[in-house]
Amino acid sequence: MTGSGNDFVFFDARDVRPDRVTSPEIIRAICNRYNGIGADGIVVLEAAVLAADVRIHYFNSDGTPADLCGNATLCSTALSVMLGLARDSEMTLTTPAGLIASRVINGEPEIDLQPVTMIRTGMPIDMVAGEQRMGFSVAGIPHLVILCDDADQVDVEGRGPLLRRHEASGPAGANVNWVSPMPGGHWRYRTFERGVEGETLACGTGAIATAVLLTAWGIATASSVTIRTSSGRDLEVRLTPTETGYAPTLRGEGRVVFRGVIESIQGAAA
Template sequence: MEFSKWHGLGNDFILVNGSKETISNYQQLATQLCNRHFGVGADGLVIVSPGDSADFNMRIFNSDGSEADMCGNATRCVARYVYENGMTDKTTITLSTLAGIITPELLFRDAVLETVKVDMGEPRLTRKKIPMTGNPDEQVINIPITVNNSVYNVTAVSMGNPHCIIFVDDVESINLTVIGPLLETHSFFPRKTNVEFVQVIDRNTVRMRVWERGAGITQACGTGACATLVASVLNGHTERQAVIKLDGGDLYVEWGADNHLSMSGPAVEVFRGKFLL
């Protein structure tokens, strides 16, 4: 099976052209390919195929085999992948995901690709849309959750996938390996959740570390960066545009007047190869 390895700020993916490759079990293949010792190594496997309601269909499988609704960093990688491999000549592309239609745009300077900007759609803010237990029509802003006898004030946002954002004074002091999985699987989140710890630097800059649902600690998370900006605005910490500083680098996120989030950042191909099935 031919594949291409990509990353967005170190959040890495194995991209496969689904119209050329026949795959019987995506979940099993994802765990096999994503294993960093016995496979290619990645945070996720992405299958790209021609779409019906959009230019392309994108299915994302985490390293544990679970299927993700959406992934911002993977979206940027897929947009550049289909363009540079001659699968489309469009520079604004529609991608069908489990979270709906997402629209990335390739931005050039002097005929050189500079960045990929993605319209991530509107945030979902009520418990029923995140989803989260409790009053279905209530927003979750700075609400306490107790884990391991410690209380964390969380703000919950969905970007097509659930996010639990916690503001702290020092993100580097957080033991993500311990607290991440406990919050991910907390009973408040029936479909589990991504977990972001955020440190506010100034009104236009925050530092974020992430534990991703189904993948663990990753270098970056695009939907998480968008959810972080929304949570930062709802809690009065930032303006509606900010640089989100992640372990793998920076993303620029803006929450527009039309209620849509846009996210801009790099997408880089690392190598291509053939995997023996």
């Protein structure tokens, strides 16, 4: 599946035991774009119990588990309806980052994430030419957000690794997002993603963190912020102010590209 170019290999836990496809070695092999299928991550959907319709198990392409991935959750919402795990009008997904309400509207998935309350409008990190402001927020996972002159001119692969592991972001590090204005009030952003350890074409939680910082800085004033991804598709972020931060809703693509059978991965049957 793809969510604005952020791509994932999905498994239905009713058909595939999660332990068969979630070891770090198997994940890295599946996500390998040369000898495997190729993806930014692996997702296993499991019919949940109690408060949720579906449980999401998400793993980065390096084999590490992650609490949340916005675009994977958009894709999970769309696929849950296709697989008959939930209704399109409203569903509840459970993740390590908490419960998420979601739905499919006119064929497009939309998710309500937990409120973003950890927001820093400045960071003790030296900026380089072309960078104007730097902030931090936790939108399910930690993100650095940098307002810059032109996101398309940023050396993401060169600057990203240093900032991703900067001590100011905490021991686990953070995703790094560069954002610049576009004509018409929209915004262009690019993301260096931890766990992938490189630039991805889109990042849903990064779009949320970016919208939160733009709003906290007083630069974005509308209730809805439209962000252009590197795939050329747009993510829409709606923010509802709370007493301590913002409650975000993310809307974007969640599309099945193909279905198939894995014959073998690096010689191991899967």
